[in-house]
Amino acid sequence: MFVVVNLKAYPCDPVAVAEAAADVADETGVRIAVAPQAADISRVAETGVETWAQHVDAVDHGSHTGSTLAEAAAEAGAEGTLLNHSEKRLRLADIDGGLRAAERVGLESIVCANNPRQIAAAAALEPDAVAVEPPALIGTGTPVSQADPEVVTDSVEAADAVGDVDVLCGAGISTGDDLEAAAELGAEGVLLASGVAKADAPKAALRDLVEPIAE
Amino acid sequence: MFVVVNLKAYPCDPVAVAEAAADVADETGVRIAVAPQAADISRVAETGVETWAQHVDAVDHGSHTGSTLAEAAAEAGAEGTLLNHSEKRLRLADIDGGLRAAERVGLESIVCANNPRQIAAAAALEPDAVAVEPPALIGTGTPVSQADPEVVTDSVEAADAVGDVDVLCGAGISTGDDLEAAAELGAEGVLLASGVAKADAPKAALRDLVEPIAE
Amino acid sequence: MFVVVNLKAYPCDPVAVAEAAADVADETGVRIAVAPQAADISRVAETGVETWAQHVDAVDHGSHTGSTLAEAAAEAGAEGTLLNHSEKRLRLADIDGGLRAAERVGLESIVCANNPRQIAAAAALEPDAVAVEPPALIGTGTPVSQADPEVVTDSVEAADAVGDVDVLCGAGISTGDDLEAAAELGAEGVLLASGVAKADAPKAALRDLVEPIAE
Amino acid sequence: MFVVVNLKAYPCDPVAVAEAAADVADETGVRIAVAPQAADISRVAETGVETWAQHVDAVDHGSHTGSTLAEAAAEAGAEGTLLNHSEKRLRLADIDGGLRAAERVGLESIVCANNPRQIAAAAALEPDAVAVEPPALIGTGTPVSQADPEVVTDSVEAADAVGDVDVLCGAGISTGDDLEAAAELGAEGVLLASGVAKADAPKAALRDLVEPIAE
Numbered sequence: 001m002f003v004v005v006n007l008k009a010y011p012c013d014p015v016a017v018a019e020a021a022a023d024v025a026d027e028t029g030v031r032i033a034v035a036p037q038a039a040d041i042s043r044v045a046e047t048g049v050e051t052w053a054q055h056v057d058a059v060d061h062g063s064h065t066g067s068t069l070a071e072a073a074a075e076a077g078a079e080g081t082l083l084n085h086s087e088k089r090l091r092l093a094d095i096d097g098g099l100r101a102a103e104r105v106g107l108e109s110i111v112c113a114n115n116p117r118q119i120a121a122a123a124a125l126e127p128d129a130v131a132v133e134p135p136a137l138i139g140t141g142t143p144v145s146q147a148d149p150e151v152v153t154d155s156v157e158a159a160d161a162v163g164d165v166d167v168l169c170g171a172g173i174s175t176g177d178d179l180e181a182a183a184e185l186g187a188e189g190v191l192l193a194s195g196v197a198k199a200d201a202p203k204a205a206l207r208d209l210v211e212p213i214a215e
Numbered sequence: 216m217f218v219v220v221n222l223k224a225y226p227c228d229p230v231a232v233a234e235a236a237a238d239v240a241d242e243t244g245v246r247i248a249v250a251p252q253a254a255d256i257s258r259v260a261e262t263g264v265e266t267w268a269q270h271v272d273a274v275d276h277g278s279h280t281g282s283t284l285a286e287a288a289a290e291a292g293a294e295g296t297l298l299n300h301s302e303k304r305l306r307l308a309d310i311d312g313g314l315r316a317a318e319r320v321g322l323e324s325i326v327c328a329n330n331p332r333q334i335a336a337a338a339a340l341e342p343d344a345v346a347v348e349p350p351a352l353i354g355t356g357t358p359v360s361q362a363d364p365e366v367v368t369d370s371v372e373a374a375d376a377v378g379d380v381d382v383l384c385g386a387g388i389s390t391g392d393d394l395e396a397a398a399e400l401g402a403e404g405v406l407l408a409s410g411v412a413k414a415d416a417p418k419a420a421l422r423d424l425v426e427p428i429a430e
Numbered sequence: 431m432f433v434v435v436n437l438k439a440y441p442c443d444p445v446a447v448a449e450a451a452a453d454v455a456d457e458t459g460v461r462i463a464v465a466p467q468a469a470d471i472s473r474v475a476e477t478g479v480e481t482w483a484q485h486v487d488a489v490d491h492g493s494h495t496g497s498t499l500a501e502a503a504a505e506a507g508a509e510g511t512l513l514n515h516s517e518k519r520l521r522l523a524d525i526d527g528g529l530r531a532a533e534r535v536g537l538e539s540i541v542c543a544n545n546p547r548q549i550a551a552a553a554a555l556e557p558d559a560v561a562v563e564p565p566a567l568i569g570t571g572t573p574v575s576q577a578d579p580e581v582v583t584d585s586v587e588a589a590d591a592v593g594d595v596d597v598l599c600g601a602g603i604s605t606g607d608d609l610e611a612a613a614e615l616g617a618e619g620v621l622l623a624s625g626v627a628k629a630d631a632p633k634a635a636l637r638d639l640v641e642p643i644a645e
Numbered sequence: 646m647f648v649v650v651n652l653k654a655y656p657c658d659p660v661a662v663a664e665a666a667a668d669v670a671d672e673t674g675v676r677i678a679v680a681p682q683a684a685d686i687s688r689v690a691e692t693g694v695e696t697w698a699q700h701v702d703a704v705d706h707g708s709h710t711g712s713t714l715a716e717a718a719a720e721a722g723a724e725g726t727l728l729n730h731s732e733k734r735l736r737l738a739d740i741d742g743g744l745r746a747a748e749r750v751g752l753e754s755i756v757c758a759n760n761p762r763q764i765a766a767a768a769a770l771e772p773d774a775v776a777v778e779p780p781a782l783i784g785t786g787t788p789v790s791q792a793d794p795e796v797v798t799d800s801v802e803a804a805d806a807v808g809d810v811d812v813l814c815g816a817g818i819s820t821g822d823d824l825e826a827a828a829e830l831g832a833e834g835v836l837l838a839s840g841v842a843k844a845d846a847p848k849a850a851l852r853d854l855v856e857p858i859a860e
Contacts, residue, residue, distance in 0.1 A: 009709040009717070035710075037717040038683035039698075053684075055711030063784060063838070064654040065680075066700030066713075066733030072654070072682040088711030089306045092299060096333050117340055118311050124335035124377070139708060162339070162377075193708070224494040224502070250495075252502040253468035254483075268469075270496030278569060278623070279439040280465075281485030281498075281518030287439070287467040303496030354493060408493070519736040522729060526763050548741050550769035554807070555762055592769070592807075 001179060001213045002129075002168065002189030003032045004052060004110070005206070006082070007040075010197045014040045015047060017196065020203035022049040028214035031189075032206065035082060038068050045077025053081040055088050056107070058097025070101035080108035082191075084122065086135050096125050110168060112191070116154035123162040130159055130167055131191050137171035139194065144171045145181035156186035176212040183213065216394060216428045217344075217383065217404030218247045219267060219325070220421070221297070222255075225412045229255045230262060232411065235418035237264040243429035246404075247421065250297060253283050260292025268296035270303050271322070273312025285316035295323035297406075299337065301350050311340050325383060327406070331369035338377040345374055345382055346406050352386035354409065359386045360396035371401035391427040398428065431609060431643045432559075432598065432619030433462045434482060434540070435636070436512070437470075440627045444470045445477060447626065450633035452479035458644035461619075462636065465512055468498050475507025483511040485518050486537070488527025500531035510538035512621075514552065516565050526555050540598060542621070546584035553592040560589055560597055561621050567601035569624065574601045575611035586616035606642040613643065646824060646858045647774075647813065647834030648677045649697060649755070650851070651727070652685075655842045659685045660692060662841065665848035667694040673859035676834075677851065680727060683713050690722025698726040700733050701752070703742025715746035725753035727836075729767065731780050741770050755813060757836070761799035764812065768804040774811040775804055776836050782816035784839065789816045790826035801831035821857040828858065 005021055007014055014036040025032040033050040045051040057067040073081060083098045084090045090098065095111055102109045110129045111122040122130045132155040137144050145152060152169045159165045169182050170191030182190050192209070199205035220236055222229055229251040240247040248265040260266040272282040288296060298313045299305045305313065310326055317324045325344045326337040337345045347370040352359050360367060367384045374380040384397050385406030397405050407424070414420035435451055437444055444466040455462040463480035475481040487497040503511060513528045514520045520528065525541055532539045540559045541552040552560045562585040567574050575582060582599045589595040599612050600621030612620050622639070629635035650666055652659055659681040670677040678695040690696040702712040718726060728743045729735045735743065740756055747754045755774045756767040767775045777800040782789050790797060797814045804810045814827050815836030827835050837854070844850035 006710055009704060009706055009712050009714040011706040011716075037712075037714055039686050039713065039717040039721040039723075041684050042687055059654060061654055061656040064732055065651060065727065065730040067654050067682075068684065068711075068713075069654040069682055071656075072684040076684040078684075082710065084307060085710040086308075087709055089308050091304045092307045092310060092333055092336060093301075093304050093329055095307060096330070096336075114308055115311070118307055120339035120377075121307060121311075121336040124339050124373075125332055158339075162335075221495060224489060224491055224497050224499040226491040226501075252497075252499055254471050254498065254502040254506040254508075256469050257472050274439060276439055276441040279517055280436060280512070280515040282439055282467075283469065283496075283498075284439040284467055286441075287469040291469040293469075297495065300495040302494055514737060516738075519738050521734045522737045522740060522763055522766060523731075523734050523759055525737060526760070526766075544738055545741070547770055548737055550807075551737060551741075551766040554765035554769050554803075588769075592765075 001030060001183055003030060003210060004035060004189065004191050005032065005196045006035045006054065006191055006193045007037065007197050008193055009037065012197045014044050017202045018044040018047040018049040020206055022047050023203060024206040024210060025049070028210050030210040030214055032210070033080065038073065041073060041076040041078050050079055051077050053078045054085065055083065056081045056098055056101055058094040058101060070105045070107060074105040074107055078107060080110065083109060083111045085112045086114065086133055086138060095122065099125055099127050116151060116158040119155040119167065120158040120162055123159040123165040127165065129188065130165055131170055132167065133170035133191060140172050141174065142172045143174065143178035143181065144169050145178055145185055147172065149185055152182065152185040152187055176209050179209060180212045216245065216398055218245060218425060219404065219406050220247065220249045220411045221269065221406055221408045222249065222251045222412050223408055224252065227412045229259050232417045233259040233262040233264040235421055237262050238418060239421040239425060240264070243425050245425040245429055247425070248295065253288065256288060256291040256293050265294055266292050268293045269300065270298065271296045271313055271316055273309040273316060275316070285320045285322060289320040289322055293322060295325065298324060298326045300327045301329065301348055301353060310337065314340055314342050331366060331373040334370040334382065335373040335377055338374040338380040342380065344403065345380055346385055347382065348385035348406060355387050356389065357387045358389065358393035358396065359384050360393055360400055362387065364400055367397065367400040367402055391424050394424060395427045431460065431613055433460060433640060434465060434598070434619065434621050435462065435626045436465045436484065436621055436623045437467065437627045438623055439467065442627045444474050447632045448474040448477040448479040450636055452477050453633060454636040454640060455479065458640050460640040460644055462640070463510065468503060471503060471506040471508050480509055481507050483508040484515065485513065486511045486528055486531055488524040488531060500535045500537055504535040504537055508537060510540065513539060513541045515542045516544065516563055516568060525552065529555055529557050546581060546588040549585040549597065550588040550592055553589040553595040557595065559618065560595055561600055562597065563600035563621060570602050571604065572602045573604065573608035573611065574599050575608055575615055577602065579615055582612065582615040582617055606639050609639060610642045646675065646828055648675060648855060649680060649813070649834065649836050650677065650841045651680045651699065651836055651838045652682065652842045653838055654682065657842045659689050662847045663689040663692040663694040665851055667692050668848060669851040669855060670694065673855050675855040675859055678725065683718065686718060686721040686723050695724055696722050698723045699730065700728065701726045701743055701746055703739040703746060715750045715752055719750040719752055723752060725755065728754060728756045730757045731759065731778055731783060740767065744770055744772050761796065761803040764800040765803040765807055768807040768810040772810065774813055774833065776813040776815055778815035778836060785817050786819065787817045788819065788823035788826065789814050790823055790830055792817065794830055797827065797830040797832055821854050824854060825857045
């Protein structure tokens, strides 16, 4: 299982969460990445944790003021990037362009989408993985694996039909049970956010979370 | 073959083009539709020509000032809608939403995309058809069937792999030879624009165009 | 006072509301306009009511599939256009471009904005009028004139400082008292929506509404 | 005069340009800032040069994946931010929101715009400064001060009418003469990009540029 902790624009200390994630990854052998704001990528990466961008733009070097260039994210230390998160939905052509930008600089990629049909579309664009997050469940305490298990199994089926694309799931994941349930439904990982980023003790929260899947 | 004449925001007389298209469709048995501005749908539909919207928004009835509601397009006389034209690129979730809106009111749908990978993604969203239009060729005199025949055959292959989705092609189509070439490459139709909409004699232009495929 | 009834994408009969508005305008001498979906402009205009577009794009004739061209709106019968409604917020440059498009075809214009500072900015772009609608009050039953009278008086002051630009107000307006209150605060008109468009009897609703300001 | 060097998404070494700018600022007493990609803010700021963000989003802390939070830019070392650059045009409400976000964290602000009318609108939103850059001249070798001096003087006049807002100008600035000309037209600074960022020797390029206005 791959656990991605999305820090969004939360008022958390990104370095503290990154250090906690690095420690728990070391202790448990579980792959854990942290996705901070672009401006925080370098100091998060310096902790040694696997670092992901939250977004890169579908642009190459050039006149693109205010964009997030894949090259800049990679040079700051990112190893992967989310694309098309429900809070940063992209045009179809720009998901394609963003994926090609990620490939160009060796960033791994996860394209988010809302439902199995969009997951199939996202998978057709040849990312490394896709993540299904039903918008109605984001930020609720109810895990997708419990509220709507079919959206996960249908997404896995849809991605398998298109090609060899891993499926993660997100929305409402906050306990080790949720992680196990996601794995049983066929997910290869989970997207987390507030459950860890806003926790009083991020390290304890992460440890509890990954404990059931630790080696 | 299905011929869609996109009037864009051209300074043409939409009714004159619609009447020409209706006549040529009657004479030749070729299916021809005209896609005008939303505000022109009703008077184009009154000519009896098959009328398509250029776009509908991914919204339902409600507080959506300035949107193009599928219901309004259908009630004005539209029988289908383009979505995600390269001049009106949409977010993945909004192509999905626009298709569901079209289904809701019985509009047929064509989703445009730039390349075979995006065509596969578009096809996964379950439209009635997809249309591949390489942006670099739009508005040039060079037909896609000649400049880049593989983009058409690869798109047909990509759409077939996903499901039963027809492929149209566009960009640079202006002669009957272009139409025949498109058909030979596996396209089920073409998107036209300036070649007809800006012609001095739209009826003659259309007649020349569809002559090779007339019954 | 100028009363603009915005039909948004409501499931109302635009022609019925238009006829009601035309009748009440005739009976009372109050200026009343109806703003339908672009696809409904022509049949609304045929009722004789003053008809407004909900939006026009910042484009000229050309390759702009899916846009709403000012020329098409005007030819269908629109006499004015809203711009930058809170449900269709525009980029600064596109409000400017939309206003120039409206001028080009003789459409009157109202630019919406959220607060007095944005009203000053909107007024600087030289529309015919601006409309202040605090987003938090839209769709509530609480009229802006009562919930936040200062936002109206401050907007009037801000628009006066920039030039000779009328100020309308919107959000929560549903009774004749609300209209009178708006006028007393310096507004030259109001934007209405659900109060009329969703009323069981639009004509009675409008008549009650404009009665206090009728000649 | 204030000289802002916008690195856009150019394939330059941001640290090398930053060091050059810091040195030339020290040598000449001219205020020079460098605006890198968000992911490069911290290492640019570490050179000691005045560092600006190219953009911040109109958001507060919260669920805004893929945004550029003003707090993150400031914590990484930014002292100011551009907003509404012609390559990152924003909605009117988001310029307002971006300015309030900048104020919240103590970032200085420059709002870009295309023409004197938009400059008046931008100035009404109460930024620290505005910058006029006619889109047609960006990236050309022709300085705005020479190609269209009235756009500068009219912008200064428009900003003065609104309040106490400095005006910078951009587009085509590449020599010391251009800077002097801009100052004579009433500009308080200039936006530069390729002339410095793409120069073989950024330090020499900057030194030549600011020499006429050095103390």
